[in-house]
Amino acid sequence: MSAGKPAAMPEKTHPSPARRRFLTGLAGAAGSGCLMALGAGLYATQSRALAAQALRPPGALPENQFLAACTRCGLCVRDCPYDILKLAAPGDPAPTGTPYFTARNIPCEMCEDIPCIKPCPTGALDPALTDIADARMGLAVLIDQETCLNFLGLRCDVCYRVCPVIDQAITLEKQHNVRSDRHAMLLPTVHSAHCTGCGKCEAACVLAEAAIKVLPAPLAQGKLGEHYRKGWEEREKHGGSLIGDQLELPVRGLEGKPYGDSRVDDTAPPPPAGSALDGIDSGWKP
Amino acid sequence: MNAARRPAPQPGQDAIARKGWLAAHKWLLLRRISQAGILGLFLAGPWFGVWIVKGNLSSSLTLDILPLTDPYLLLQMLAAGFMPTATAVTGALIVTAFYFLVGGRVFCAWVCPVNILTDAAAWTRRRLAVKANHIPDARTRYWLLAGTLAAAAATGALAWEWVNPVSLAHRGLLFGMGAGLWFLAAVFFYDLLVASRGWCGHLCPMGAFYSLIGKTALPRVAAPRRDACDDCMDCFAVCPEPRVIRPALKKAGQESPVILDALCTTCGRCIDICGQKVFRFTHRFDRRSSS
Numbered sequence: 071m072s073a074g075k076p077a078a079m080p081e082k083t084h085p086s087p088a089r090r091r092f093l094t095g096l097a098g099a100a101g102s103g104c105l106m107a108l109g110a111g112l113y114a115t116q117s118r119a120l121a122a123q124a125l126r127p128p129g130a131l132p133e134n135q136f137l138a139a140c141t142r143c144g145l146c147v148r149d150c151p152y153d154i155l156k157l158a159a160p161g162d163p164a165p166t167g168t169p170y171f172t173a174r175n176i177p178c179e180m181c182e183d184i185p186c187i188k189p190c191p192t193g194a195l196d197p198a199l200t201d202i203a204d205a206r207m208g209l210a211v212l213i214d215q216e217t218c219l220n221f222l223g224l225r226c227d228v229c230y231r232v233c234p235v236i237d238q239a240i241t242l243e244k245q246h247n248v249r250s251d252r253h254a255m256l257l258p259t260v261h262s263a264h265c266t267g268c269g270k271c272e273a274a275c276v277l278a279e280a281a282i283k284v285l286p287a288p289l290a291q292g293k294l295g296e297h298y299r300k301g302w303e304e305r306e307k308h309g310g311s312l313i314g315d316q317l318e319l320p321v322r323g324l325e326g327k328p329y330g331d332s333r334v335d336d337t338a339p340p341p342p343a344g345s346a347l348d349g350i351d352s353g354w355k356p
Numbered sequence: 357m358n359a360a361r362r363p364a365p366q367p368g369q370d371a372i373a374r375k376g377w378l379a380a381h382k383w384l385l386l387r388r389i390s391q392a393g394i395l396g397l398f399l400a401g402p403w404f405g406v407w408i409v410k411g412n413l414s415s416s417l418t419l420d421i422l423p424l425t426d427p428y429l430l431l432q433m434l435a436a437g438f439m440p441t442a443t444a445v446t447g448a449l450i451v452t453a454f455y456f457l458v459g460g461r462v463f464c465a466w467v468c469p470v471n472i473l474t475d476a477a478a479w480t481r482r483r484l485a486v487k488a489n490h491i492p493d494a495r496t497r498y499w500l501l502a503g504t505l506a507a508a509a510a511t512g513a514l515a516w517e518w519v520n521p522v523s524l525a526h527r528g529l530l531f532g533m534g535a536g537l538w539f540l541a542a543v544f545f546y547d548l549l550v551a552s553r554g555w556c557g558h559l560c561p562m563g564a565f566y567s568l569i570g571k572t573a574l575p576r577v578a579a580p581r582r583d584a585c586d587d588c589m590d591c592f593a594v595c596p597e598p599r600v601i602r603p604a605l606k607k608a609g610q611e612s613p614v615i616l617d618a619l620c621t622t623c624g625r626c627i628d629i630c631g632q633k634v635f636r637f638t639h640r641f642d643r644r645s646s647s
Contacts, residue, residue, distance in 0.1 A: 084479030107503020159534020192440035
């Protein structure tokens with residue numbers, strides 16, 4: 071912008087050498103100063119991404135706000151009684167100077183008094199968070215069903231057992247084990263309404279590489295379109311279907327049965343107890 | 357050209373001969389004690405478990421009661437569109453008030469850890485008689501200061517804090533340096549090989565910011581015995597901001613013997629280095645002068 075200035079000289083045709091020096095100096099200062107700032111801005115934009123494995127302390131503002139709010143002073147790091155938090159040095163998986171922890175190495179202990187939030191001078195760690203159960207540092211995801219021992223039909227359950235919000239954040243969901251055809255599989259299932267993202271499950275996973283990982287919530291969660299309505303919820307809300315009940319058409323051969331009952335022969339006796347056909351084995355063969 | 361074969365004449369020989377080594381390094385030593393002491397207060401916690409000051413120069417808490425925040429950082433934060441809670445604002449006001457009284461660039465000479473690095477670069481430069489000198493315009497720092505605020509506004513993040521050597525250095529010493537060492541090496545070699553006093557004296561936007569809040573500082577260096585000056589140029593050789601000396605010493609544009617330029621870091625090295633005892637510490641209204 072200042073490079074254009076030397077042209078604006080109405081009285082003199084030739085600018086004096088002193089004035090020329092002043093203006094070229096000014097242009098140089100402005101140019102190099104702004105160029106360096108531009109470089110810093112570009113570098114910051116490039117490297118502002120938080121690696122998926124780096125988690126913020128409890129109460130951290132959404133990432134885009136956090137990068138404006140965090141002074142990178144490390145007071146949260148100092149007041150963490152378990153030395154879990156770290157300030158990122160250049161080259162670490164988080165923007166320079168900001169606090170983070172890696173769940174697989176050392177997860178958050180979820181202190182009830184949340185000591186890391188208290189010293190934050192700017193509110194980058196939101197003081198409004200007073201119940202650690204409301205913290206959302208990330209969201210656990212059972213990311214690999216091919217190696218998870220419970221998915222293989224074994225009873226590992228470690229992630230479920232270590233969860234500080236057991237039976238709410240992680241539940242074991244019973245499912246038929248098709249491979250053995252005689253056992254149950256108890257599948258660890260994460261519920262976002264209760265998971266704080268502390269990372270205990272990921273740290274405790276017995277595999278060489280954890281099958282359950284805590285990821286930043288935006289990465290881990292899907293989102294329904296704003297227009298989407300669930301019929302069954304709407305029906306409950308309004309005390310009945312908004313589009314009228316479904317038409318019940320007669321089905322040949324099933325006349326006289328309640329709608330939805332499609333059994334062809336409901337008079338056959340149940341199979342004898344103790345036989346191979348008992349219990350969960352359907353007896354189906356390809 | 358022949359001088360290059362002999363070891364370069366070092367400034368301060370005359371002062372050491374006349375005043376003794378200790379008196380010729382008095383303010384330098386005090387400054388190093390101040391820098392090391394402040395760093396020591398921060399390090400006592402992580403190293404010895406004695407928690408006097410927590411945090412770092414960006415923001416800290418002393419004795420669990422006194423909050424301090426770098427006002428330049430707060431300015432970037434506001435530019436980025438974030439209004440911090442009262443603690444940070446209070447801390448920044450305390451720091452601003454302090455440097456308003458004692459002189460903003462006292463931070464540069466007496467507190468900033470990068471000063472040790474750039475002083476070392478300047479010393480090495482004199483020893484090796486490095487000739488190459490591509491000094492950027494000294495106003496560049498103000499443009500960079502404005503640029504960093506613009507970058508914060510444009511990115512919505514504290515963009516300068518990704519690369520700021522001052523906070524990188526201090527944070528690195530306290531929390532782990534990592535690849536930050538390369539940034540500091542860049543500053544050192546820039547000062548050593550490219551531009552004399554290039555970083556602190558021409559580019560650093562933090563120094564630029566602190567010079568702006570130190571325009572009316574009380575403690576100042578003055579040249580009350582300026583008639584005794586024998587033009588040896590030693591003070592110009594060691595001064596990190598050589599241009600500030602001339603108005604006071606040579607009455608260039610001012611009568612007062614006080615160095616009034618806000619860019620003076622009040623380091624006192626000119627007092628040390630002068631064999632004629634021309635300079636002394638005083639306040640800005642002290643107009644006593646031998647000439």
